[in-house]
Amino acid sequence: MKVLLINGSPNKNGCTYTALSEIEKELNKANIETEIFHIGTKPVRGCTACGKCSNNRCIFDDDIVNTALEKCENIDGFIVGSPVYYASANGAVVSLLDRMFYSGGRLLKYKPAAAIVSARRAGTTAAFDVLNKYFTISSMPVVSSQYWNMVHGSSAEDVKKDLEGLQIMRTLGRNMAWLLKCIEAGKEKGINIPKSEEKREFTNFIR
Numbered sequence: 001m002k003v004l005l006i007n008g009s010p011n012k013n014g015c016t017y018t019a020l021s022e023i024e025k026e027l028n029k030a031n032i033e034t035e036i037f038h039i040g041t042k043p044v045r046g047c048t049a050c051g052k053c054s055n056n057r058c059i060f061d062d063d064i065v066n067t068a069l070e071k072c073e074n075i076d077g078f079i080v081g082s083p084v085y086y087a088s089a090n091g092a093v094v095s096l097l098d099r100m101f102y103s104g105g106r107l108l109k110y111k112p113a114a115a116i117v118s119a120r121r122a123g124t125t126a127a128f129d130v131l132n133k134y135f136t137i138s139s140m141p142v143v144s145s146q147y148w149n150m151v152h153g154s155s156a157e158d159v160k161k162d163l164e165g166l167q168i169m170r171t172l173g174r175n176m177a178w179l180l181k182c183i184e185a186g187k188e189k190g191i192n193i194p195k196s197e198e199k200r201e202f203t204n205f206i207r
Helices: 016-028 067-071 091-107 124-136 154-159 161-188
Strands: 002-007 032-040 078-083 113-119 150-153
Touching: 002 016, 002 067, 002 154, 002 161, 016 032, 016 078, 016 113, 016 150, 016 161, 032 067, 032 150, 067 154, 078 091, 078 161, 091 124, 113 124, 124 150, 124 154, 150 161, 154 161
Parallel strands: 002 032, 002 078, 078 113, 113 150
Antiparallel strands: none
């Protein structure tokens, strides 16, 4: 089993990475393979609603989106972490997720997911809510912890002093490992993923 952890911060080894690393340690203890994927500092194009995506790929191939989608083909769990900018997630990670889920959301369907956020002080709950909506529109079981998944600090060293935040991350890692193993055990017993209705209904309020 493998979990992909997306570091949505431009700082490769900063606060968000420190929180993700704490989760990664618990997953590795449970013999679950992990990869932390850093989105980097290069621009990530926003979705233009062109409708040209196909085969789980975005038509625009000049940034990291399709690379991230390729990684989603062979994973069992998904975690995304973001710093908080102006009471919301980092713009680059929002652009990434918009295009990933629009063009290749089927790659993530029924895979357990979690979001974590990092802030100096406030705005965490609003950012956390934004990220979780990607999962709940995509039939992804949302993994929880003992509190909302957030750490606080202005630097990685600050986050290491946030003992409650780090414990929340560890609990999240253990909960993700537990759910992945439950799903695996269920498959071995013949319990398959839910079957979707053949026709998906779309109700428009303006006609």
